[in-house]
């Protein structure tokens with residue numbers, strides 16, 4: 117057992133769930149064998165606790181580092197902030213500069229609040245939107261974090277979030293009197309949303325603009341028109357989609373503007389910073405409630421975000437990562453075709469994921485992580501692109517992946533048993549989404 121697995125065994129006795137993020141649990145990739153911890157990360161390489169370099173062809177810090185790990189320009193700005201001091205009794209000016217920049221990027225917006233996690237930004241947005249609309253009830257479509265307001269949807273009848281999060285998610289600890297305050301709707305199902313709005317006194321609609329497939333029949337335009345007509349605050353959660361296809365929200369591609377939007381993940385290239393932007397009419401409601409936190413005032417987050425935005429704008433990172441993501445998808449499809457394997461690819465190009473259309477799909481995913489790790493890759497069945505990934509990385513990856521596809525195709529033909537190839541348990545299933 118490697119040092120990483122040894123440490124993870126200890127972690128599970130000290131930290132419930134072993135880690136702070138479900139998606140980084142080693143069981144999501146390769147139970148009992150995943151290196152689990154890093155000693156160093158740079159570009160698209162990660163070094164494990166033994167100091168072995170691994171090419172990260174998987175989730176790149178769960179989509180945080182579109183400019184690669186340890187981007188020199190971003191890190192230099194952060195180092196300077198550290199040298200000058202990260203905290204003081206006075207506020208850091210960078211938060212004002214960043215607010216100005218975000219309003220320039222979102223011209224419909226007038227004001228900004230900052231936080232340090234996507235779930236926090238979502239909770240802030242909901243509090244402000246409820247205060248602004250004067251109504252408690254919210255319609256949602258997508259994943260919006262772990263907070264009470266969101267998980268309470270599973271009190272309504274039982275498993276309302278199954279289409280958006282993990283089926284069977286238990287909202288234990290979330291007060292039951294939040295029941296019937298949050299109502300999920302399915303992406304592209306306008307009639308469902310309309311019925312929710314007409315029957316449940318909805319004051320806020322919060323949704324991911326696009327996740328696994330795109331809008332049909334002017335879905336986003338219809339949602340916007342409904343929100344405007346009924347005086348509902350429309351919020352786009354861009355925590356994951358932001359800055360991956362445009363310089364800002366992916367909503368720009370569809371010509372529809374929200375009343376509020378949240379950004380997270382990639383905006384600080386691995387440093388913690390999330391933002392809630394909104395119109396003055398809505399955002400000023402923040403003054404009628406209480407939203408305040410000590411570490412929302414530290415300096416590294418906004419400094420990193422300013423530097424990240426500067427680099428992203430200059431190199432047009434959203435174009436590069438979309439192109440790289442598309443190359444990855446084409447490569448997967450080509451390999452699958454060559455080996456007669458049936459796969460389904462989804463997600464926007466820079467956040468691509470696929471599954472084998474086979475009852476053994478999770479076992480195959482585990483085999484990929486297992487065999488690719490031996491060849492020096494962090495790999496699974498998804499790929500979050502960064503500007504640090506180049507064609508040579510992709511070539512190396514596909515050369516290595518080919519032999520794993522060969523094994524999988526032998527399993528599909530009944531010549532090999534997948535169970536005989538796996539050296540540990542099958543990985544856990546990930547997030548399931550219907551949007």
Ligand SMILES: Cc1ncc(COP(=O)(O)O)c(C=O)c1O
Nearest residue numbers: 233234235259260261353355356
């Ligand atoms: C759309 C969206 N909103 C919110 C979140 C929650 O962000 P965080 O994990 O930083 O709390 C995520 C994270 O995956 C997300 O994809």
